[in-house]
Amino acid sequence: MDIYVGSIPxxxxxxxxKEIFEVYGEVTSAKIVIDKITRQNKGFAFVQMPNDAEAKLAIESLNGAEIDERKIIVNESIPNNAGSLDKNKKKKPYVKPENKEWKPFRGNNKGRRD
Structure with missing residues (x-):
């Protein structure tokens, strides 16, 4: 299971x-997200645990826990593309209305004196 860890020091x-999460079970990977320019961590990370039961126990135990004077946030990680459209669905093409007359844009009336 993938776990999101936020508000880390x-x-x-x-x-x-990895040391903090190994108390609850086997940890496959623990990666803190680093800013490319400043080379400082961005305050969040991702942990992978192969056993779902151990991962859920870690989430319940560590969410809101104060470690190194910071309350960390621990949740199940949601994939980045979870809310995106179905890849097989195509967008409807734009259909130009037939009865509309074309008029050139002449700007707006702001600042105009008549």
Whole structure:
């Protein structure tokens, strides 16, 4: 199961994150997201645990827990494309109304003196 960990201290490293979650079971990976420009962690991370029961126990136990003077947020990770449209669905093509007369754009009336 993929787990999202938010509001983590900026001084944490991947090893510290893995150490915290290994108390609840096997951890496949623990990755803190790093900013490409500043090379500082962005305050959130992702942890993968192969056993769902252990992962749910870790989520319940650690969500809202105060570690290193910060309350961390722990939730099940939702895939980035979960809310996107179905890939097989096609968008409807634009149909130009037939009875509309074309008029050139002449700007707006703001600042105009008559």
């Amino acid at each position: 900026f001084k944490w490293k991947d090893a510290r994150l």
